[in-house]
Amino acid sequence: MFDLHTQNNQAPRIAVFGVGGCGCNSINQLSQSVLADNVQLIAVNTDAQSLHVSQCSTRLQIGLEATKGLGAGARPQKGYDAAAESEAELREYIELADIIFITGGMGGGTGTGAIPFMASVATELNKPLVAVVTTPFNFEGHQRGLMAKKGVDELMQHANAVIVLPNDQLVKTLDKKVSLVNAFYESNRILQDVLQGLTTTISQSGLINIDLNDFIAVVSHQGRAAMGVARQMAGEDLQQTINKALKNPLLEECDLSKAQGAIVSVMATENIELNQYNSIGETLQEQLDPAALVIIGLTIVPDLDCELELMVIATGMQDEADSLNAYVEQALVDQSLLNQLLVEQQRPAGGKSHNHRFESSELLNLHDFLKEKSVREKSCDQFTTELEIPTYTRNQKRVY
Numbered sequence: 577m578f579d580l581h582t583q584n585n586q587a588p589r590i591a592v593f594g595v596g597g598c599g600c601n602s603i604n605q606l607s608q609s610v611l612a613d614n615v616q617l618i619a620v621n622t623d624a625q626s627l628h629v630s631q632c633s634t635r636l637q638i639g640l641e642a643t644k645g646l647g648a649g650a651r652p653q654k655g656y657d658a659a660a661e662s663e664a665e666l667r668e669y670i671e672l673a674d675i676i677f678i679t680g681g682m683g684g685g686t687g688t689g690a691i692p693f694m695a696s697v698a699t700e701l702n703k704p705l706v707a708v709v710t711t712p713f714n715f716e717g718h719q720r721g722l723m724a725k726k727g728v729d730e731l732m733q734h735a736n737a738v739i740v741l742p743n744d745q746l747v748k749t750l751d752k753k754v755s756l757v758n759a760f761y762e763s764n765r766i767l768q769d770v771l772q773g774l775t776t777t778i779s780q781s782g783l784i785n786i787d788l789n790d791f792i793a794v795v796s797h798q799g800r801a802a803m804g805v806a807r808q809m810a811g812e813d814l815q816q817t818i819n820k821a822l823k824n825p826l827l828e829e830c831d832l833s834k835a836q837g838a839i840v841s842v843m844a845t846e847n848i849e850l851n852q853y854n855s856i857g858e859t860l861q862e863q864l865d866p867a868a869l870v871i872i873g874l875t876i877v878p879d880l881d882c883e884l885e886l887m888v889i890a891t892g893m894q895d896e897a898d899s900l901n902a903y904v905e906q907a908l909v910d911q912s913l914l915n916q917l918l919v920e921q922q923r924p925a926g927g928k929s930h931n932h933r934f935e936s937s938e939l940l941n942l943h944d945f946l947k948e949k950s951v952r953e954k955s956c957d958q959f960t961t962e963l964e965i966p967t968y969t970r971n972q973k974r975v976y
């Protein structure tokens with residue numbers, strides 16, 4: 577069954593780190609939303625230029641020596657070295673927080689290398705941690721995909737709750753005509769929605785509060801996690817709403833029946849009935865592992881314009897295949913690196929092999945792509961364009 581926890585007076589401090597280009601995009605987007613005072617956003621990057629234009633008030637450049645402020649060039653080892661070089665500063669921020677979220681893209685250098693490092697520091701300091709990472713589009717190339725998988729595996733060694741947002745799901749799910757920046761906006765919004773729901777119920781404003789220990793209990797389950805927000809409109813049933821929240825097509829497909837824990841933040845008007853509240857727990861409990869711990873917080877919002885709003889984080893979905901996959905993936909990475917070495921050896925001195933460019937994971941670096949795109953669009957009417965596009969894109973325009 578689920579536990580009810582009553583209000584306590586201390587709002588836990590929540591630190592949200594956005595790491596690398598993708599992470600900083602998310603943080604920029606989050607900076608535009610209304611978040612509680614107990615949430616601190618921290619933009620972390622090796623790329624000084626990208627940090628310079630960030631909207632986030634707390635910015636941390638990592639690995640000045642390792643990367644000279646130029647980014648990690650799609651080399652995860654560089655991202656790792658950069659985080660290790662700046663460990664003291666990272667540690668300071670992590671130590672100050674009670675709950676840590678780390679977000680970023682896997683497949684590049686900074687996020688792939690630095691996120692697992694930061695997760696290891698948070699775990700060592702015994703901080704509850706949720707990591708939310710994207711994996712690259714298929715079109716970004718095989719090598720980038722392999723690097724991302726390796727990064728996720730590495731992350732799983734250090735973080736219990738890992739949420740994966742495969743960018744390919746954006747292609748499958750969103751309108752074919754959607755622009756790349758708007759697709760990214762949708763993906764980054766998942767974290768934004770969850771943080772808003774979580775911070776409302778985890779701060780003092782909840783009628784039935786989720787406290788820090790509840791959060792720790794749920795996120796300490798090892799495995800994949802899922803999260804989402806959904807609104808229940810008049811006439812819709814609860815099951816539909818829970819499905820909307822947890823079976824978000826932008827999330828990696830997870831087997832909810834294996835979930836070991838869930839934290840639910842409910843927003844409702846004062847008309848919510850005890851029975852309704854109870855059935856949220858029961859309906860959710862039926863979908864998860866029968867032994868799952870389900871914790872529900874409730875916040876009364878008098879002027880809510882729907883029946884209910886739910887934020888759910890489900891954790892602990894461990895797949896027996898996970899360890900086998902990790903082994904196979906490692907073998908693939910090794911094979912790919914070996915192939916690359918062979919290509920290097922066969923290449924005529926001083927020349928590039930025929931297909932080398934297409935094997936390079938740097939070729940389709942989306943961050944660079946967006947930067948280049950912004951140069952091309954520089955001549956556009958900035959005023960009107962700025963009103964229509966997400967903040968991080970506006971920031972990238974200001975780079976030049």
Ligand SMILES: Nc1nc2c(ncn2[C@@H]2O[C@H](COP(=O)(O)OP(=O)(O)OP(=O)(O)O)[C@@H](O)[C@H]2O)c(=O)[nH]1
Pocket residue numbers: 595596597598599601602622647648649650651655680681682683684685686687688710711712713716720743759760761763764941942943
């Ligand atoms: N969903 C989403 N994915 C993004 C976004 N920006 C980049 N990505 C993805 O994240 C991956 C990593 O890209 P970046 O975050 O730019 O890389 P980085 O961590 O800065 O690494 P380096 O630039 O090599 O130091 C890319 O391959 C994309 O698939 C974003 O705003 N949203």
Ligand SMILES: [Mg+2]
Pocket residue numbers: 596597623647648684686943
């Ligand atoms: Mg970058």
